[in-house]
Amino acid sequence: MEILLAANAGFCFGVKRAINMAFEAAENCEGEVYTLGPIIHNPQVVEKLGSEGVKSVNDLPSEGGATLIVRTHGVPPAVMEEAQQRFNVIDATCPFVKKAQEDAHQLAEEGYQVVLVGDKGHPEVTSIMGSAGKGAVVVESAEELKDIRLKKRIGVIVQTTQSFENLAAVVTECLARGKVVKVFNTICNSTTVRQEATRELARKVDLMLVVGGRNSANTTRLTTICLDEGKTTYHIEVPEEIREEWLEKVEKVGITAGASTPEWIINGVVEKLKELEKSRATALKNS
Amino acid sequence: MEILLAANAGFCFGVKRAINMAFEAAENCEGEVYTLGPIIHNPQVVEKLGSEGVKSVNDLPSEGGATLIVRTHGVPPAVMEEAQQRFNVIDATCPFVKKAQEDAHQLAEEGYQVVLVGDKGHPEVTSIMGSAGKGAVVVESAEELKDIRLKKRIGVIVQTTQSFENLAAVVTECLARGKVVKVFNTICNSTTVRQEATRELARKVDLMLVVGGRNSANTTRLTTICLDEGKTTYHIEVPEEIREEWLEKVEKVGITAGASTPEWIINGVVEKLKELEKSRATALKNS
Numbered sequence: 001m002e003i004l005l006a007a008n009a010g011f012c013f014g015v016k017r018a019i020n021m022a023f024e025a026a027e028n029c030e031g032e033v034y035t036l037g038p039i040i041h042n043p044q045v046v047e048k049l050g051s052e053g054v055k056s057v058n059d060l061p062s063e064g065g066a067t068l069i070v071r072t073h074g075v076p077p078a079v080m081e082e083a084q085q086r087f088n089v090i091d092a093t094c095p096f097v098k099k100a101q102e103d104a105h106q107l108a109e110e111g112y113q114v115v116l117v118g119d120k121g122h123p124e125v126t127s128i129m130g131s132a133g134k135g136a137v138v139v140e141s142a143e144e145l146k147d148i149r150l151k152k153r154i155g156v157i158v159q160t161t162q163s164f165e166n167l168a169a170v171v172t173e174c175l176a177r178g179k180v181v182k183v184f185n186t187i188c189n190s191t192t193v194r195q196e197a198t199r200e201l202a203r204k205v206d207l208m209l210v211v212g213g214r215n216s217a218n219t220t221r222l223t224t225i226c227l228d229e230g231k232t233t234y235h236i237e238v239p240e241e242i243r244e245e246w247l248e249k250v251e252k253v254g255i256t257a258g259a260s261t262p263e264w265i266i267n268g269v270v271e272k273l274k275e276l277e278k279s280r281a282t283a284l285k286n287s
Numbered sequence: 288m289e290i291l292l293a294a295n296a297g298f299c300f301g302v303k304r305a306i307n308m309a310f311e312a313a314e315n316c317e318g319e320v321y322t323l324g325p326i327i328h329n330p331q332v333v334e335k336l337g338s339e340g341v342k343s344v345n346d347l348p349s350e351g352g353a354t355l356i357v358r359t360h361g362v363p364p365a366v367m368e369e370a371q372q373r374f375n376v377i378d379a380t381c382p383f384v385k386k387a388q389e390d391a392h393q394l395a396e397e398g399y400q401v402v403l404v405g406d407k408g409h410p411e412v413t414s415i416m417g418s419a420g421k422g423a424v425v426v427e428s429a430e431e432l433k434d435i436r437l438k439k440r441i442g443v444i445v446q447t448t449q450s451f452e453n454l455a456a457v458v459t460e461c462l463a464r465g466k467v468v469k470v471f472n473t474i475c476n477s478t479t480v481r482q483e484a485t486r487e488l489a490r491k492v493d494l495m496l497v498v499g500g501r502n503s504a505n506t507t508r509l510t511t512i513c514l515d516e517g518k519t520t521y522h523i524e525v526p527e528e529i530r531e532e533w534l535e536k537v538e539k540v541g542i543t544a545g546a547s548t549p550e551w552i553i554n555g556v557v558e559k560l561k562e563l564e565k566s567r568a569t570a571l572k573n574s
Binding site: 171175178182 | 451459468
């Protein structure tokens with residue numbers, strides 16, 4: 001069985017930066033260190049940070065003074081302001097998400113109705129919407145936009161991990177209904193490159209394993225891409241989930257991973273596959 | 288044989304306005320009255336104006352002082368300036384084209400590289416390009432854009448008679464390559480409505496007749512739309528072109544006409560069809 005790893009699988013620039021900031025804080029900061037929400041959408045990394053004393057909290061803690069890490073997805077300006085008044089804030093917002101927040105703010109200032117293409121309720125989407133002004137809407141698809149009243153001047157912005165096709169479809173719908181449409185294509189280049197590499201790999205193999213947090217939007221999107229290519233695909237978080245029967249008659253297996261999946265988990269998946277392959281070979285020999 | 292006329296066939300607002308201005312000028316202005324280029328893309332209307340003393344010229348006449356009508360398609364700012372210095376200018380530029388010129392100017396001022404979706408060499412396109420700034424390009428399709436170097440800030444503008452699908456495809460290509468894309472959807476609403484009505488009618492009939500100047504971009508586009516619907520279609524300028532054999536086995540014939548086609552020609556086509564139908568019925572009776 002051949003094991004093929006997708007190019008650009010795993011940690012992106014923004015995630016690497018945030019994780020480093022968190023481990024540094026754990027080492028250097030006095031007092032409690034919190035992250036507001038899990039720092040990235042990967043339970044294994046969050047657990048590891050926890051063992052270093054970094055606690056993930058869902059709301060701003062009531063007592064101030066501690067160190068608070070704002071995660072890659074960012075927070076709305078109101079939350080940031082309150083946090084800065086009460087905590088030593090370490091802003092680990094991904095610089096590309098920061099840019100999207102600023103672009104949304106600019107569109108609102110310029111009088112556009114902001115349409116954000118993204119997954120409702122995703123923390124990145126919530127953080128960008130905080131700067132998107134009155135009348136702003138989030139849509140997950142062009143289809144959804146059809147039921148929404150739009151102004152004649154529409155500003156479009158996009159969650160950094162969305163697919164280009166989805167953005168293009170929403171923009172086309174906006175064009176059909178608005179007179180002026182201004183778009184900031186804030187899709188992160190590493191997202192596009194990873195998605196393309198995943199698609200290419202899926203075409204070449206018999207089975208795809210997508211590695212990453214089940215709560216990770218960008219990992220889930222990779223799974224969708226593989227399924228859209230008509231490929232048998234499993235989304236797993238850890239190597240232990242791989243089942244031997246998945247590999248029956250599989251000659252080539254492809255691995256890809258989301259932006260928040262650490263290298264040690266990806267390596268673990270490769271090792272697990274090799275191990276299963278080995279035990280299969282032994283079983284064949286003995287039969 | 289049933290004869291069906293497309294909704295919104297014939298003169299649009301801008302053409303009506305220009306023709307009225309030209310006939311008024313012929314009646315009221317002293318001295319020579321010129322139009323710079325045929326006032327609209329319909330040879331029959333141009334001929335009629337000629338008989339009232341309005342001459343179509345291709346370049347600014349050398350002697351000044353006369354009345355010069357700027358046609359619906361407009362002219363670049365440099366030509367307008369020279370004309371205003373030497374002639375009594377009547378500006379019959381369609382207000383929607385004027386708007387597109389202003390939008391192109393604004394995009395250039397705001398630092399965007401302007402991409403104009405339009406037919407190269409068409410006078411409206413030439414007039415808009417006059418305001419589109421340095422580095423501006425005209426493309427007829429998204430395909431064409433692939434070979435062109437683009438900046439990261441792209442401003443898109445569109446000839447008023449283009450199809451929406453073409454605009455959307457070009458914008459999608461710009462989005463894939465730029466970071467900020469600002470679009471003025473300057474497609475004239477009457478164009479869209481006429482195209483939709485034509486498409487709907489084409490689906491219902493056995494034969495389509497598209498009436499209008501062979502040099503008219505918007506009329507030619509109507510022909511393309513009917514052909515794309517898989518319908519037998521003839522683009523004619525005058526009723527006399529209709530051939531009896533076209534109508535054999537035809538139960539329903541549809542008529543549409545471009546924005547520059549006068550009502551008297553459309554009525555002439557209807558009359559001609561009725562006449563041919565009548566002679567066919569008589570022939571059948573006598574056979």
